[in-house]
Amino acid sequence: MSTTSIPKLVLGVLEEPRLLAAGPDASWSQHLDTFGPVPSATGDSQILAQWEASGLSGRGGGSFPTARKIAAVQRSVARTGKAPVLIANGSEGEPLSYKDQMLLTHAPHVVLDGIELTARILGASSSYLVTKAGAHPRLLQAMSERGESSVTLHATDSHFLAGQATAVISSLEGGPSLPRHQPWHLSDFGLGGAPTLLVNVETLAHLALIARYSAHWFRSAGTEEDPGSRMVSIHDAGHYQVHEVHGGSNLSVLLEQLQIPTKDIHAVLVGGFHGQFTRDLDISLSATSDAAQYPATIAVGAGVLEILRFGTCPLERASEIVDYLAQSSAKQCGPCMFGLPTLARDLQAVAQRSNDPALVERIERLGELVTGRGACHHPDATARLASSALHVFDDELQAHLSGQCLHKF
Amino acid sequence: MSAELEIDWTRCQGRGLCIELLATDLTSDPWGYPLARRADGHKSGTVILAEEQLEAADEAVKMCPLSALKLRTTARQ
Numbered sequence: 168m169s170t171t172s173i174p175k176l177v178l179g180v181l182e183e184p185r186l187l188a189a190g191p192d193a194s195w196s197q198h199l200d201t202f203g204p205v206p207s208a209t210g211d212s213q214i215l216a217q218w219e220a221s222g223l224s225g226r227g228g229g230s231f232p233t234a235r236k237i238a239a240v241q242r243s244v245a246r247t248g249k250a251p252v253l254i255a256n257g258s259e260g261e262p263l264s265y266k267d268q269m270l271l272t273h274a275p276h277v278v279l280d281g282i283e284l285t286a287r288i289l290g291a292s293s294s295y296l297v298t299k300a301g302a303h304p305r306l307l308q309a310m311s312e313r314g315e316s317s318v319t320l321h322a323t324d325s326h327f328l329a330g331q332a333t334a335v336i337s338s339l340e341g342g343p344s345l346p347r348h349q350p351w352h353l354s355d356f357g358l359g360g361a362p363t364l365l366v367n368v369e370t371l372a373h374l375a376l377i378a379r380y381s382a383h384w385f386r387s388a389g390t391e392e393d394p395g396s397r398m399v400s401i402h403d404a405g406h407y408q409v410h411e412v413h414g415g416s417n418l419s420v421l422l423e424q425l426q427i428p429t430k431d432i433h434a435v436l437v438g439g440f441h442g443q444f445t446r447d448l449d450i451s452l453s454a455t456s457d458a459a460q461y462p463a464t465i466a467v468g469a470g471v472l473e474i475l476r477f478g479t480c481p482l483e484r485a486s487e488i489v490d491y492l493a494q495s496s497a498k499q500c501g502p503c504m505f506g507l508p509t510l511a512r513d514l515q516a517v518a519q520r521s522n523d524p525a526l527v528e529r530i531e532r533l534g535e536l537v538t539g540r541g542a543c544h545h546p547d548a549t550a551r552l553a554s555s556a557l558h559v560f561d562d563e564l565q566a567h568l569s570g571q572c573l574h575k576f
Numbered sequence: 577m578s579a580e581l582e583i584d585w586t587r588c589q590g591r592g593l594c595i596e597l598l599a600t601d602l603t604s605d606p607w608g609y610p611l612a613r614r615a616d617g618h619k620s621g622t623v624i625l626a627e628e629q630l631e632a633a634d635e636a637v638k639m640c641p642l643s644a645l646k647l648r649t650t651a652r653q
Binding site: 346347348350499500501502503505506536538541542 | 582583584585586587588590592605606607608609611620646
C-alpha cells in the first residue's frame, strides 16, 4: 500500500460546539454546569505541558504557536526578574471579522477563564482585556457574576489597525491606537517595558479548555498541521455567519455543510483584508501558510472568509478593498502613506478597464517597494492582497485590459 | 561583523541625509524615503549594510535630523 492511498481527512463544521458549548449568552452558572470551575493551581505545571502538547496557534491572524509565545515571556521574566503583563486582544479591527465579538458576547466566561489561568501561570502583575467599547457592558456583567476580578477592561478604537499588537500597547499606555516602531519583542519589552504576553481572546478561550480537557482532547479536532477548532466569520452577499470549525477544514466541505450554495461561487477571499483569494474550493484552511510544503492549503489568518459570486467583478472588489486599506494607513510611515494610495489608484484603473499595459507591472513594483518598509505589516499585506488578485483573476485581468469584463454583459 | 540599519519609519520624513552618506547601499524611493539598493536589502524595517559602510552608517545615525536611525551590529558566527 502506497502512502498516497491514505484517505484524505475531510473536515468541516465541528460536530459539537466547544467554545460555545454552554449555549448562547451563557451565564456564570451555565458556564460552570458545562465546563466546571477553573482548574486549581496545583496542576499548573501539567497545564503548561498540555498547552505545549496541544500545538495551539494564535487565532488573531498571525498563527504563531501560543506555547512558544508563553515560553518567551517566561524566559524574559527569568532573565530580568520583571513581573509580566497579560493582554487579551479582542480589538478585532478587521471589518469582516465578528468571531471575537461573538465569543465575548456568548462565552465571555471561557475567555475570562483563559485570562485568569494564563495570568496565574505566568505570575502576571496585571491583565488587560482590550475590546471595542460596545462589548464592555456584557463583559462587566460577566465579571460581576464571577465576583472578584483582577482583569482591567480597556476600550480600543474600531479602525482597521487598532488591533495590531503595538497599537494595542500604545493605546494602553495612553497614546493613540496606532502601530509604533518596535524593533524588540513584546516578550522582552512590552507594556511599560514589562515582559508582555499579548494574545487573541479566542486563543485564551482555547487555553482555558485545553487546561481542563487535555491536549489530546484538543487535537481530536482539526488536523496534524492545524490542530483543534477555530472560529470563522463567513460573508456571503452581505450576510455573515460565525461558526466553530475543525482546523484544516476543507473549504468546499465547509460550505456544503453550512448549506451555502457553491454553484455560482467564483472565488473566496480567505484571511480577510490581509489575506488572499482562491478560486480552488478544494483547499484546506490552515494555520500554516507554507504553500511549498502544503500545496493544497491556504492561510486562514483570523478566520475571515468572503464569498465572491459570478456577477460580481472580483477585480472591482479587490480594488475596493485595497482602497479601504490605503485609507486605513496610519499615515505614519512614508512608503505606506504615499505608496498605498498610488497602488490603490492603479488597481482602480485596472478595475475600471483601463487599457494601460504598464499598470500590472507598476502594481507589482509598488508592492515590492512598500514591503518591509513600515512599523507594521500593513503595507506588506496590502501589497500581497493586490498581487493575489492579479494572479488569481488573470482571466478577468486580460479581459479588463482589452476593455471587457467577464462579469458584466 | 554584520550591520543592519534600523529605520524608525514613523519618524523618518525623507530628509535624505542617510541616502547621501550611504550612497552605495541606499537610494531614494519615488517619495524621497531611503530605499535599499539591494533587492533583498529590506528585512522588517531594517536595511542590511555592507561591512565597509559601518563608519558612514555611524555618521548617518548621528546626523539624522529626526533621530530615526539606529545601527545594530552583530558578531558573525
